[in-house]
Amino acid sequence: MSDFFYKSSEPETVAIVREFYLMKHVLSAQLIALGVHFGGKVAQMRDITSHFAGGVKLSGGAELDVHWCRPDDHGYRSLRTAAKPGKGISKEDRASIRAEHERLIGLWNEHCPERLRTHGYWERLGVNTGSVLLSGGVKFELGDTAYFHLGFQINEAEHLADIADGKPTNGWIVGAVEILASEYEAARLAKLKAVEVSNA
Secondary structure: OOOEEEEEOOHHHHHHHHHHHHHHHHHHHHHHHHHHHHOOEEEEEEOOOEEEEEEEEOOOOHHHHHOEOOOOOOOEEOEOOOOOOOOOOOHHHHHHHHHHHHHHHHHHHHHOOOOEEHHHHHHHHOEOHHHHHHHOEEEEEEOOEEEEEEOOOOOHHHHHHHHHHOOOOOEOOOOOEEEOHHHHHHHHHHHHHHHHHHHO
């Protein structure tokens, strides 16, 4: 697979990329708040189209299995869809466990943030999300410039011609110009350093 690198200083393009990372920061804060309600850190998960809340890292052992799935390899537990009371307990205890589980589900639904859809931002940038799914794409902003690493080529003239002919297109990022991999890598390293300094 080929790699293609672009940058754009178009204010609208930069604003979209910047907003995406702002919303990632908001999601991180919301996951911290969610964890407070359950007494443990919540994992930030992602798939090919979104970022979302994962399991909770809870202190405790087998007694948690009533309400929570067994921990994964990293110690995070997901809330069961239904309580799993043990055998041989009274009807009253069983009802109490179910009521507690309903409370936990209600608490999760109330405080769990919505998924952050990465493809929504690619769509706003004018990029074909099918191409992103097939070949991948990375975006970030540094200063007043947005940078892109795509596994497919975008070309404004071809994009406009394909639209006119009603053909599928990979899309086009407003203001994008192709750059060398070395320029992209220098910007990526500068971005990492800037993030490191801001987190210090």
